[in-house]
Amino acid sequence: MLATTQISAQRSTRTESVRSILYVNAAGTEKTFLIDQAQQTVGRGIQCEIRINHPQVSRIQAVLELHTDGRVKLIDGDGKGHPSTNGTAVNGRRVEECWLESGAEIQFGKEVMARFHQLNVGRTTARPQEPMLAPMEDVPTELSSY
Numbered sequence: 001m002l003a004t005t006q007i008s009a010q011r012s013t014r015t016e017s018v019r020s021i022l023y024v025n026a027a028g029t030e031k032t033f034l035i036d037q038a039q040q041t042v043g044r045g046i047q048c049e050i051r052i053n054h055p056q057v058s059r060i061q062a063v064l065e066l067h068t069d070g071r072v073k074l075i076d077g078d079g080k081g082h083p084s085t086n087g088t089a090v091n092g093r094r095v096e097e098c099w100l101e102s103g104a105e106i107q108f109g110k111e112v113m114a115r116f117h118q119l120n121v122g123r124t125t126a127r128p129q130e131p132m133l134a135p136m137e138d139v140p141t142e143l144s145s146y
Helices: none
Strands: 003-007 010-026 029-035 039-043 062-066 072-076 088-090 097-100 105-108 112-128 132-136
Touching: 072 088
Parallel strands: none
Antiparallel strands: 003 132, 010 029, 010 112, 039 062, 062 072, 072 097, 088 105, 105 112
16 A cells, blocks of 8 residues: 655745945944834934934934835935935935935035945745655555564
């Protein structure tokens, strides 16, 4: 008699995830910030998630919006129609808002420079496959006593 057993197999799938990072250089000190929230404010105010304590940076300098597709939009000022006092430039051009691309150079005010980078982070996850039936040859169907 041919017996069968269920074999549960796992299939690995690779999904890409984007990580956005902002490197800020203020007065010779570089800090790294992970952009991981739907909206993060940049500025010298204590309410800012990305705090840059520098006199050339406005209390609320800019807003970074992380969209569900991984793209990041920079908005100068508070994101509610009030621009920053000191201005924001991306790749040498003053902006009100723009989509950031990896490698973009951002200037907050006149002296603070930042670099924006996006990293593709691959994740491998095990996902169960549909169970398979596999023959178990030469397996006794009855146990014999010893």
